[in-house]
Amino acid sequence: MIDSLLIANRGEIARRIVRTTKRLGIRSIAVYSEADAGMPFVTEADEAVCVGPANPAQSYRNTEAILAAAKSTGAQAVHPGYGFLSENAEFARAVEANGLIWVGPSAEAITAMGDKINARNLMAAAGVPVAPGTQDPAATVEAALAAAEDIGFPVMVKAAAGGGGMGMAVAADPDALRTEYDKVRAFAERMFGDGSVLIERYFPRVRHVEVQILGLADGRVVALSERECSVQRRNQKLVEEAPSPAVSPELRQRFLAAAVKAGEAVRYRNAGTVECLLDPSTGEFFFLEMNTRLQVEHPITELIHGLDLVEEQLRIASGEAPTFDPDALTTTGHAIELRVNAEDPKRFLPGPGKVATWVEPSGDGVRVDSGYAPDTTVTPFYDSLMAKLIVHGSDRADAIAKARAAVAGFEIVGPKNNLPFFAELLENPEFLGGDYDTGIVARMR
The missing domain is CATH 3.30.1490.20 (ATP-grasp fold, A domain)
Structure with a gap:
């Protein structure tokens, strides 16, 4: 197993990766910008290296600075998280050229799926439905x-x-x-x-459904459960749930089979997501894109499968077998993730600021993956995501009830936040009925 890991990211995903490294006894190395000094992910890592000023181009997207940090700290591997350099094929090549282990798919797979037209053509040739x-x-x-x-x-x-x-x-x-x-x-x-x-x-009424895949060290591609990602604003996800309330057992098997074909077409290795559009009127689905990295919404898949996807990523990168039996995957209950952003709950415009109060909810089936804490500051330099509020229930109704209570118990003072929107959504009849589509937020506004 990898013994030391540099995390080329920030905020909640860096902090979340640190949690897994601590559990596995892996030395964690954070990189941070000058604007992020003192953030939780920096203080919780075993080591931390400043890689530049606030501007991401000079810090979190600065390949030379990140590789220099890896060399100076003796890191064995690099995990890119999501965003920044996570889907940059040249960065993946540079990591490996410097003798480091890249915790992700091959640069060739990243390149193949990074161009939507090329990806569509590859998927069509592999027998994956495309629009x-x-x-x-x-x-x-x-x-x-x-x-x-x-x-x-x-x-x-x-x-x-x-x-x-x-x-x-x-x-x-x-x-x-x-x-x-x-x-x-x-x-x-x-x-x-x-x-x-x-x-x-263009499909006027459509649902956004995706499948989590893992390309294992032995070359097999495994499809885990699907996720529903149709609650969106400006084509950006706000809420995800697993399993999808729109997917029948028969449709699920078609989704999973298509996702495996997609991964096999590019000899995929490590974690990835095959995103599709589902026409609810016909049951047809079409390949949208493939994200060649860990997704923001991976926790809901973790909760219904009882897995740690970051651990699985590290095991694959180390050439080890997964912790689960790929031929006997099971799911339990229902999970929902709410992306708590520093933005107003009506127009969803950014509202950064210093965090005066930060009280996270807790309880059975409640998980918070956060990047902030009291006296930290949400700056305008990065994405507005502050935390992910994730709940797991025995079924969808139980998960929604837990989500309502958790939203009510999450207190943030300082930056604007979209918790009031989630309180509204969790009482919305269309959402409660499960028969919603990507236009639900627009209809609520």
Whole structure:
């Protein structure tokens, strides 16, 4: 097993990884920016190295500084968490070129799945369902218009190099497509350095369902449970639950089989997620993208399976067998995750600030993965996620009841927070009935 791990990330995911390393007796090394000095993940790690100023480009995305920290501390391996450099193939290559173990998939798999058009084509060839769309980038607005006519309006305009809900727009007609094509292309060039644009069918009512996979050290790909991720604002997830209330046993088997095919197509190793769109009116699902890293919402899968996915990642990277029998996976109960963000609960605009009061809920089936504590500060330099409030119940109704109590018992004073939104959602008839889609937040507002 790996004996020392540098965590190339910050906040709650760095802190969460430290918890697993402590349990396994692995020396943990945190890297931090000047803005994060004194944060819980820094003080709880066995060692910590400052890698630069607040600007992520000069710290958490600074490959040279992170590799220098690994070398100076004698780290054996690097875990990238999520975000920042986690899906950067060049970083993965650099880690391995420096004689370190990369806790993640191969650089080749990251590259293959990082381009949406290439990923769609690979999945189609592997027999994974994909939505009608372009097989090559729409190089001009005229090409985009021609593709849209073949696909049928409305269409989704996507940055081929995008991810996590960024670089997407809906066009209902040719005029809208002309406008959105230029916007998405410009955004993609600015954010990803690649202006390639994909045109794909848009589904007015759709659910977002994903499957957690693990590419094991022996080469097998295992699909765990699915997660429902349809509670979103601006294509960004707010709430996830497992299992999905929309997925029948028969549909689940189709989802899991498709996810295994997706992983096998790129010889996937370590943790990843196959994201799909589900048309609730037909039961059809389509490949959306593959996240070649650990997901924010991994705790709900952990709770229903009784696993520690970070431990599984470390075991795979060490060449060891998993802690579970891949042929005898079971699930228990229902889990829900609420992303507690520093944002107002109405318009979801960022509201950073110093934390004056931070009281986390506790109790049976309640877990909080947090990045903050009293007297720490949510700065504007990073993502607004402060904590993940996760509950596990005997069934969905029990999980919702525990979530209500936990939301009521979570006290944050200082930064704005979206806990009032969760209190509203957990009383919403559409959510309670389980028959919701990605438009639920918009309908609530």
